[in-house]
Structures are given as C-alpha cells and as structure tokens.
Amino acid sequence: MNTVWFKKIAASPRVGKLFAAPGNAGMEEATVVDIMENDLDGLVAFAKQNKIDLTIVGPEVPLMLGIADKFQEENLAIFAPDKEAALLEGSKKFAKDLMVKYGVPTANYAVFQTAEKAKAYIHEMGAPIVVKADGLAAGKGVVVAQTVDEACRAVDHMLVDKAFAEAGAAIVVEEYMQGREFSLMAFVHHDRVFPMIAAQDHKRAFDHDQGPNTGGMGAFAPITEITDDVLATAYEEVLEKTANAMVMESKPFTGILYAGLMLTDKGIKVIEFNARFGDPETQVVLPLLKNDLLQVLEDVLAGKDPGLQWKNQSCAGVVLAAAGYPATYQRNVPIPSCSATDHCFVNFAGVKQDGERLVSSGGRVLLVGSLAETLDQAAMNVYENITALNTSEGFIFRSDIGR
Known part of the structure; x- marks a missing residue:
C-alpha cells in the first residue's frame, strides 16, 4: 500500500487520528495497525472499538471479499464499492460483458x-x-x-x-489496440461522477516500453496531448455510462472508478477498470488536487458536488522497484536514505522496518515524485533526486518517465 492518499487525508485540518491497516513502515502520517487487509472481521472490530468515522479502502483484495458490505451491515461509514460493484475490477469478463451491453467502447x-x-x-x-x-x-x-x-x-x-x-x-x-494510452479516475456515488485529471502510466518494466507488464513503473499528469474534447468523450462515454450501467444492473458503484483507456484512430476504448485508487497514477494526480480530500469524499458520499479544483502545475513520479520485479525479486534490500525535499516527495510502498532501518518487502518499493511548472522540470527534479540517492544494485527504475 502506498502512502500518497494517506498524506492527502492527513493534510486535512479535520483529521484527528489516522490509522493504516496493515500499512507499511513508511507511513509516518498514520498509526500502523497489525490487521491484514483480508481480515474483514478484524477490521470491522477495530473500526467499532475505535469509533472510526470513515474507512477508505486502498487495495483490491478486500473489495472483492466484500469489505464494504461488512462495514455497511454494521452501520460503519466506508468509501468503497461493495462486492458486486467491485466486479468491474475483479472480473474482466463481467466488465467486458457490461460494456458491450451498455455501449461503452472497448476492444x-x-x-x-x-x-x-x-x-x-x-x-x-x-x-x-x-x-x-x-x-x-x-x-x-x-x-x-x-x-x-x-x-x-x-x-x-x-x-x-x-x-x-x-x-x-x-x-x-x-x-490488440494501438494508440495513446492514458488513465482517468473519478469519484463516484451511484450516478454522480466527478472526474479527476488524466494521467499517463508506464506499465512496462524497462525504458522505451520494453519488457514485461508491471503494476506501473511511473506516471505523470496532466497530459497536454489529450484534448478537452477527448476528455469530455471519455467522461460521457466511459465513466458516466459505466456508472449508470451499474445502477441499471442493481449494482450501484460508490468509490474510485479508474478507467484505463486507449485513444485509437477509431476513438476512445476501455482497456480495463479498477475499483480503487490506481497506482502510480494516484501518486501524480492527488498532489495536484487543491481540495481537502477528506471533504471531497464526504461530499461525494452525501451526493454533493465536491467542486474539484486543480493546481496549474505538472507532476511526475518514478517507481524504484526491487531487482527482478515483476518476476522473482530481491527482498530485504536496505532502502537508501530518502526524504522529501523542496522539489521532491517520497511515497513508500513495499517497505518494512528492520531494526533502525527500512528494507524492501515488495516489488514496487517507493516512488519519488515532483511538482513543477512544467513536466520537463518535474521529471528533471525526480531524476536528480534518484541520482542523489545512490541506489544499490538491489533496485531498478525507468529513466524515461515524463521525458
């Protein structure tokens, strides 16, 4: 689990206590709780015992296990789709069949x-x-x-x-589809859809889009080459149509609807859906959001327009992954000393505490990101920071994100 939306939530002046379960050792903004993401009963019990006002679900596994259903049964507020709605991510067959039935463009x-x-x-x-x-x-x-x-x-x-x-x-x-790939996420509550800005993800492990597919090696936002007309079409023909289709199917969606899209010579087509904040795109989109994220989520749950506002900047992020990722990769590699600077931020993901130091525990270990007036400057800031980290042979990263 990455730390970016935890940081954004933690920045809200209305937050009292913030917990992460199971979290990671890099989450300084939250109290890390030793409850696994698939322990739904344990999560419900913790939320009740600690009088949690709102739970936000990051990973996909608990969504498919029905964590939202469990919380709703106990009258606990949660921002996440229920088990039926999460099928948009959990079953590609379900998603494809739905798109064909309701005229959402796809391959x-x-x-x-x-x-x-x-x-x-x-x-x-x-x-x-x-x-x-x-x-x-x-x-x-x-x-x-x-x-x-x-x-x-x-x-x-x-x-x-x-x-x-x-x-x-x-x-x-x-x-097989050819064209410009991009990602568009939205805050959704039933038929109310509030889109974020588009981001460009880089799935392949190596430079120039070579090597195996990964969960994402870096991203940037916004995408100046994607016009307002294209984004309007993506909103109307994909996000809005899909949200309405789920209502029609008696599976209304609440949460983050992520659409992986391809701009082909025949127009927009959907590659895939996620039912949550998708990384690494989230890590370059949310830093550009001006709003209080907690207030946004509460407004969306209440059926209100959150009035999303965005910074007039660019954001780039590059993932440091464990050597060997996405296949068998190294673990327990010491994390180079890194922290936020005037120009860069760091989001930890696959890390754990080993004595007084952090070591790697997953495939995608951390992301170094930067906000700047231009994408070129943001990417330059990131790579200067990564070079300064003096990373060991235990890590890999792409050198062409945002360039």
Missing part, C-alpha cells in the same frame, strides 16, 4: 476456460493479440502477445499451469 473479445479452444481462436484471429486472466492478478495477468506462439504460451501459463490459480480459471482473449 472485441472472447472468453475461454479451456486452452484448446483459446488457442484455436488465437490461430484464427492472428497476432498481435492480448491474453488476460479474468480475475485479480496484481497487475501481472495481462500478456500483450506479438506472435501467435507467444499468445499460446500465455494461454498455457494461465489455464494449464494455473499461474494465477482461480484468477486464471477463465481468460479473456482480446483484440
């Missing part, structure tokens, strides 16, 4: 549960083609295959080798 696709039929379809359609695990796979269940053989290997990996267990019990084989 052509087919769903398979057997490798033989999936590979026959791939041979028929040709490459490039995209193979996706239906369920949650921590951002690693997508293969953009450039050849038929590569696509068939991905099918075997998911359906035969069961690399993603139940998350890969069914797969979606999807038309």
Whole structure:
C-alpha cells in the first residue's frame, strides 16, 4: 500500500487520528495497525472499538471479499464499492460483458476456460493479440502477445499451469489496440461522477516500453496531448455510462472508478477498470488536487458536488522497484536514505522496518515524485533526486518517465 492518499487525508485540518491497516513502515502520517487487509472481521472490530468515522479502502483484495458490505451491515461509514460493484475490477469478463451491453467502447473479445479452444481462436484471429486472466492478478495477468506462439504460451501459463490459480480459471482473449494510452479516475456515488485529471502510466518494466507488464513503473499528469474534447468523450462515454450501467444492473458503484483507456484512430476504448485508487497514477494526480480530500469524499458520499479544483502545475513520479520485479525479486534490500525535499516527495510502498532501518518487502518499493511548472522540470527534479540517492544494485527504475 502506498502512502500518497494517506498524506492527502492527513493534510486535512479535520483529521484527528489516522490509522493504516496493515500499512507499511513508511507511513509516518498514520498509526500502523497489525490487521491484514483480508481480515474483514478484524477490521470491522477495530473500526467499532475505535469509533472510526470513515474507512477508505486502498487495495483490491478486500473489495472483492466484500469489505464494504461488512462495514455497511454494521452501520460503519466506508468509501468503497461493495462486492458486486467491485466486479468491474475483479472480473474482466463481467466488465467486458457490461460494456458491450451498455455501449461503452472497448476492444472485441472472447472468453475461454479451456486452452484448446483459446488457442484455436488465437490461430484464427492472428497476432498481435492480448491474453488476460479474468480475475485479480496484481497487475501481472495481462500478456500483450506479438506472435501467435507467444499468445499460446500465455494461454498455457494461465489455464494449464494455473499461474494465477482461480484468477486464471477463465481468460479473456482480446483484440490488440494501438494508440495513446492514458488513465482517468473519478469519484463516484451511484450516478454522480466527478472526474479527476488524466494521467499517463508506464506499465512496462524497462525504458522505451520494453519488457514485461508491471503494476506501473511511473506516471505523470496532466497530459497536454489529450484534448478537452477527448476528455469530455471519455467522461460521457466511459465513466458516466459505466456508472449508470451499474445502477441499471442493481449494482450501484460508490468509490474510485479508474478507467484505463486507449485513444485509437477509431476513438476512445476501455482497456480495463479498477475499483480503487490506481497506482502510480494516484501518486501524480492527488498532489495536484487543491481540495481537502477528506471533504471531497464526504461530499461525494452525501451526493454533493465536491467542486474539484486543480493546481496549474505538472507532476511526475518514478517507481524504484526491487531487482527482478515483476518476476522473482530481491527482498530485504536496505532502502537508501530518502526524504522529501523542496522539489521532491517520497511515497513508500513495499517497505518494512528492520531494526533502525527500512528494507524492501515488495516489488514496487517507493516512488519519488515532483511538482513543477512544467513536466520537463518535474521529471528533471525526480531524476536528480534518484541520482542523489545512490541506489544499490538491489533496485531498478525507468529513466524515461515524463521525458
């Protein structure tokens, strides 16, 4: 779990106590609580015992387990979609079927549960083609295959080798799309949709968009190349239509609706949905938000327009990941001494305490970000800061984010 929206919430003058469960050792703004994200009963008990006024859910797993349902049953305020609504992220098949039914633009696709039929379809359609695990796979269940053989290997990996267990019990084989990829998030409560600014994510592990897909190696916002007309279309044809579709399906959505989008030569198309703040985009979008985030969430839950306002700046962020990520990666690598400067901020994610020092405990370890008047300046600030960290061989990062 990253720290960016915790920092934003902590900045609210109305916050008394802030807790993070399970959090990470870099969350200085919050009291870290030793309750795992899938321990729903433990989280409910803690919220009741400590009279928590509002719970915000960051990770995807508790959403699919029904944490919002549990909290609502106990009359505990929570900003998150319930289990049924979280299917937008939890099942690619559900999301694709919904989009087709309600006219939300997306790539052509087919769903398979057997490798033989999936590979026959791939041979028929040709490459490039995209193979996706239906369920949650921590951002690693997508293969953009450039050849038929590569696509068939991905099918075997998911359906035969069961690399993603139940998350890969069914797969979606999807038309390959070309164009400009970007992300657009919104605060949503049923049919009320309040969009944020668009961000550009970098999924591939290595420079120039090479290497395997990851959960994200860096991002920047806003995107000057995406016009207001394109953003208006994305809002109306994707975010608003999807929120209304969920109401029509008796699965009204409350929370953060994240749309991964592709601007193709045939217009906007949806790549995927998330049902939460998506990283690393959140880490470059929220620093640009002028509003008190706590007030925004409360307004949205109350059905009010939060009146979102944005800084006239750019923000860039670069992820330091553990060497080997997104495959088998190193752990317990000492974190270089790093803290916020006049030009940069640091968000910790996969870290833990080891004595008096922080060490790595996950794939994406931290993000160094910067706000500046231009994107070029923000990116320059970030890379100057990373160079000053004198990182060891235990970390990797891309050198082309925002450049």
